[in-house]
Amino acid sequence: MHPVPGPITRRGAVGGAAVLLASCGSDDPRPPTGARAGSGAGLLNSLLALEHTAVAAYGAGARLLRGQALRYARQIEERERGHVRRLEQLIRGLGGTAARSRTPDEYARSFPRLRNGDDALRFAEDLEERLVRAYLQALPKLPEPELRRAAAEICADEGAHLAALHVMRGRPAAPQPFVTGTL
Amino acid sequence: MSPTRRTLLLAAAVAPGGFATAAAAAPRSDVAVLERLLRLERRLEAAYGAAARRGVLDDGLAISLRDQEREHARGLEQALADHGLAEPGVPRPDPRLDGALRGRTAFGRYALALEGRLVRAYVDAEAGLRDTRLLRPLGAIMASDAQHAVAVRQSLGEPLL
Numbered sequence: 607m608h609p610v611p612g613p614i615t616r617r618g619a620v621g622g623a624a625v626l627l628a629s630c631g632s633d634d635p636r637p638p639t640g641a642r643a644g645s646g647a648g649l650l651n652s653l654l655a656l657e658h659t660a661v662a663a664y665g666a667g668a669r670l671l672r673g674q675a676l677r678y679a680r681q682i683e684e685r686e687r688g689h690v691r692r693l694e695q696l697i698r699g700l701g702g703t704a705a706r707s708r709t710p711d712e713y714a715r716s717f718p719r720l721r722n723g724d725d726a727l728r729f730a731e732d733l734e735e736r737l738v739r740a741y742l743q744a745l746p747k748l749p750e751p752e753l754r755r756a757a758a759e760i761c762a763d764e765g766a767h768l769a770a771l772h773v774m775r776g777r778p779a780a781p782q783p784f785v786t787g788t789l
Numbered sequence: 790m791s792p793t794r795r796t797l798l799l800a801a802a803v804a805p806g807g808f809a810t811a812a813a814a815a816p817r818s819d820v821a822v823l824e825r826l827l828r829l830e831r832r833l834e835a836a837y838g839a840a841a842r843r844g845v846l847d848d849g850l851a852i853s854l855r856d857q858e859r860e861h862a863r864g865l866e867q868a869l870a871d872h873g874l875a876e877p878g879v880p881r882p883d884p885r886l887d888g889a890l891r892g893r894t895a896f897g898r899y900a901l902a903l904e905g906r907l908v909r910a911y912v913d914a915e916a917g918l919r920d921t922r923l924l925r926p927l928g929a930i931m932a933s934d935a936q937h938a939v940a941v942r943q944s945l946g947e948p949l950l
Contacts, residue, residue, distance in 0.1 A: 678949065678950065681950055682950070685950070738932055741928070742924075742925050742928045742929060742932075743925070745915055745921075745924040745925060745928050746921040746922065746924045746925060751916040751917060752916065754915045754916050754924070755912055755913075755915060755916035757915070758911065758912045758915035758916065758928060758931065759912050761928055761931065761932055762908050762911070762912065762931050762932060762934075762935040763935070764932070765931070765932030765933065765935040765936050766935045766936060766938065766939050766949075766950060767950070768932075768936065769935070769936035769939035769940065769949070770939055770949040770950055772936075773939070773943055773949055778850075778853070778940070779936055779937075779939045779940035779943055779949070780853070780854065780857065780933060780936035780937050780939065780940045782857075782933070783856075783857035783860035783861060783930070783933050784860070784864075784926075784929040784930065784933060785929055785932035785933045785936060786929045787932075
């Protein structure tokens with residue numbers, strides 16, 4: 607079931623992101639990974655699903671953005687694609703099958719209605735918060751040092767994306783000493 | 790609320806038990822990692838404090854980043870204290886800091902290099918720490934330091950990412 611599109615509010619953006627990201631973990635069919643249990647491939651696939659969602663969200667939001675905000679959104683989208691490629695590589699290295707993205711239309715139906723650039727930036731912020739949270743939660747569960755290294759590097763990237771989005775919304779880049787993300 | 794209490798509450802919010810529980814069982818090699826992170830955090834705290842006094846970084850930003858580094862350091866000190874190392878040594882002053890304080894660009898370059906080094910140190914820690922309960926709180930600090938780099942780039946008028 608998809609949320610009914612409506613005007614975006616802080617709660618709406620968070621709720622939209624929550625529904626969306628929850629669906630990434632539960633509604634999507636779990637790919638037949640082929641990796642051994644406990645390898646971390648399943649967890650990496652959950653992160654991959656979130657990254658696919660982020661790529662789609664930046665694509666959807668770009669039509670509402672102009673100037674510097676559009677340039678940064680495009681740049682972050684490309685960096686998220688880089689995370690997708692890295693996660694896919696790690697999953698394949700574990701003998702697993704990487705989760706595939708849904709179609710842009712499928713993602714768009716589950717996004718909150720974005721009416722303007724600020725809506726798009728707020729939605730992007732919420733997604734980045736959730737990405738940070740997801741990587742922080744994944745870190746203690748990943749069994750191999752190199753998997754944790756990759757997750758940590760991507761998590762730091764997501765923190766930087768969040769800072770850039772703060773700036774685009776006219777706020778301090780680094781407002782707090784502990785970046786924990788949101789549920 | 791005292792800074793120490795706030796630090797502990799924030800750390801606790803990151804992971805069940807926060808730093809205290811996590812570090813209580815930290816193996817020796819983990820202690821060396823925590824000490825290295827603490828030295829770098831204290832170095833940055835000193836640098837932003839000096840930048841505020843010398844006016845080589847926007848005043849509000851310098852103080853905000855100094856205070857955040859201080860919070861990071863307190864979290865790490867708490868972790869070390871709970872492992873029986875109550876008084877980690879005072880870090881040596883960085884001899885490069887004086888040169889960095891000559892102007893805004895020099896300081897920005899210095900701070901960016903140090904923030905980058907710190908983020909890489911946290912990434913190394915995430916890969917190498919044996920006590921996995923430390924990974925979430927340290928990851929939350931790492932993400933904060935990655936944001937500091939964006940803030941410094943913004944102050945230099947450089948691309949944010």
